[in-house]
Structure formats: C-alpha cells, structure tokens
Amino acid sequence: MRQYPTGLTIAGTDSGGGAGMMADLKTIQTLKTFATAVVMGITAQNTKDVQRIETVSAAMVNAQFAAVATDFAIRAVKTGALFDADHVRLAVQNLAKYHFPVVIVDPVMVAKGGSHLLDDEGITVLKQELLPVADAVTPNLPEAELLAGQTITTPVDILNAAKKIQQLGVENVVIKGGHGTDPVVSDYVKLADGTDYWLESPRVNTNRTHGTGDTLSAAMVAYVAHGHSINQAIRLAHDYLAQIIPHPLPLGHGHGPVNHGLWEEHDEI
Numbered sequence: 270m271r272q273y274p275t276g277l278t279i280a281g282t283d284s285g286g287g288a289g290m291m292a293d294l295k296t297i298q299t300l301k302t303f304a305t306a307v308v309m310g311i312t313a314q315n316t317k318d319v320q321r322i323e324t325v326s327a328a329m330v331n332a333q334f335a336a337v338a339t340d341f342a343i344r345a346v347k348t349g350a351l352f353d354a355d356h357v358r359l360a361v362q363n364l365a366k367y368h369f370p371v372v373i374v375d376p377v378m379v380a381k382g383g384s385h386l387l388d389d390e391g392i393t394v395l396k397q398e399l400l401p402v403a404d405a406v407t408p409n410l411p412e413a414e415l416l417a418g419q420t421i422t423t424p425v426d427i428l429n430a431a432k433k434i435q436q437l438g439v440e441n442v443v444i445k446g447g448h449g450t451d452p453v454v455s456d457y458v459k460l461a462d463g464t465d466y467w468l469e470s471p472r473v474n475t476n477r478t479h480g481t482g483d484t485l486s487a488a489m490v491a492y493v494a495h496g497h498s499i500n501q502a503i504r505l506a507h508d509y510l511a512q513i514i515p516h517p518l519p520l521g522h523g524h525g526p527v528n529h530g531l532w533e534e535h536d537e538i
C-alpha cells in the first residue's frame with residue numbers, strides 16, 4: 270500500500286472552493302499526502318469577493334489542535350489566513366505545545382478581491398511571535414513590503430526585503446512574484462545557508478489565479494511531508510504551480526480557481 274504521510278493546514282475556509290483551506294486540502298491530497306486541518310475562521314467567499322468572515326472560538330481552535338496532534342504523526346504544517354492577533358497567538362501557542370517538525374507560514378493578509386484577512390495587530394504579532402518559530406515564510410510582494418517595512422519596486426528591493434524578513438527570525442524566505450507585471454513571473458528564494466536564487470516561469474495571461482499562493486505553501490507541506498528538504502520542496506512546489514496555472518477551470522465570474530488535481534501521476538513524489 271502507498272505510504273501517505275500527513276500534513277496539517279491551519280487556515281480559513283473558502284466557500285468558493287478555490288483558495289484558503291480548500292486549496293490546501295486539494296493540493297495536499299493531489300500530492301499524495303493526507304491533509305488534516307485546524308479551521309481558524311470561516312469565510313463566505315466566491316471568485317469575486319469575501320462577503321463575510323467569522324472566526325472560530327479559542328476553545329474550538331485548541332480542541333482541533335489537540336484532536337489532530339494526539340492522533341496523527343504530522344510531518345509538516347502550514348498557516349494561512351489567521352484573521353486577527355488572537356488567532357495568530359493561538360497558532361503560536363499550539364505550535365509551541367505540539368512541536369510539529371516543520372512550520373511554513375503563508376502570511377495571508379489581503380485576498381485578491383481586496384478583503385483584509387489579517388488585521389494590523391495580527392500583522393505585528395505574526396512578525397514578532399509567529400515568524401521566529403517558522404522554518405519558512407512565503408509572502409507575495411505586498412505582504413513582503415509589510416513584513417520588511419519598505420516598498421518594493423526593483424529586484425534589489427526584493428533582495429533587501431528578503432534579508433530584512435530573515436532578520437525577523439525565519440531562515441527560509443520565498444517572495445512570490447505573481448503580483449508583478451513582467452512577462453516572466455520571478456519568485457525569489459533566500460535560504461538558511463545564505464544561498465539565494467530566482468525561480469522563473471512565463472507569466473500566464475489569466476485572472477484565474479485564486480488561491481495560487483495558498484497552493485504553493487500547501488504543496489511545500491506535501492513535499493516536506495514526503496521527506497524533501499525545504500529547498501527541494503520550494504522548487505517542486507513551484508514546478509507544480511507552473512504545471513497547473515496554464516490550465517485553469519473556467520468557473521466563477523471573478524478570479525477563477527486553478528485545477529489542483531491536474532498533475533501528472535508520479536510514483537514517487
């Protein structure tokens with residue numbers, strides 16, 4: 270029987286199915302990994318916008334962590350939308366309690382439709398308390414600006430921002446380039462050992478990129494769960510995105526979803 274390692278997503282739901290925890294679950298399953306989940310908040314959302322958010326009580330968050338952590342051998346974890354400072358702190362407390370081997374933080378702040386998914390105090394607590402216990406962080410360009418406290422307009426700005434983000438206490442940084450405008454999308458990677466590189470792919474001319482950032486960090490969880498290093502997981506997750514983004518599903522009337530399940534079957538991942 271095929272071995273399914275287990276991953277965990279700590280995030281918010283998307284009723285529209287394309288982003289947030291739903292993107293995580295579909296990605297992690299597609300990449301032959303079993304997905305467990307701690308729901309931090311619920312969004313009423315579609316491809317156009319986020320219409321309502323309700324966060325989950327502290328007692329229920331803690332109960333979900335206890336339930337999954339005491340039953341599964343979780344090999345890698347990601348955080349997604351955490352909504353406010355209290356929920357960032359709940360994530361930090363539970364990560365400290367259960368010692369998951371690898372923690373990847375996707376610092377989700379604003380949805381593609383413009384809604385805020387993390388308040389200002391939440392951003393401060395994420396920088397001060399969550400990043401120092403993370404192994405990797407995957408901001409998009411606007412998130413990297415907020416984490417680094419600088420504007421980003423040139424490639425040199427990206428290099429400097431990554432350095433400043435590392436100084437917040439997280440060793441591996443991936444700055445995603447989807448929000449740029451160049452014909453080539455460039456993600457910048459700076460690793461714990463000081464090495465760095467760019468991952469490039471042709472920009473697909475589409476607005477069907479709902480949840481692509483969630484998908485990248487979820488794919489990293491799956492690859493790490495399968496035993497890959499963080500460096501290898503970043504490269505493999507990027508390849509997975511490059512493979513699915515050109516073939517989105519024609520669904521919804523706004524930022525449509527990618528087809529998470531469109532991935533060549535590999536025996537080994």
Ligand SMILES: Nc1ncnc2c1ncn2[C@@H]1O[C@H](COP(=O)(O)OP(=O)(O)OP(=O)(O)O)[C@@H](O)[C@H]1O
Pocket residue numbers: 288379380381408409410445446447448454455456470471472473474475478479480481482483484485507510511514
């Ligand atoms: N139009 C595109 N063409 C090719 N690759 C893209 C495109 N848009 C995004 N990507 C890739 O998808 C990944 C996610 O990048 P992006 O900057 O969109 O993240 P994000 O803003 O966090 O996404 P989201 O908030 O929608 O989850 C990156 O690896 C990036 O290179």
Ligand SMILES: Cc1ncc(COP(=O)(O)O)c(N)n1
Pocket residue numbers: 280281282283288289290312314349350377379380381382386478479480481482483
């Ligand atoms: C619950 C949740 N988490 C994350 C995103 C980010 O995805 P996008 O930037 O594509 O809207 C989202 N829209 N909703």
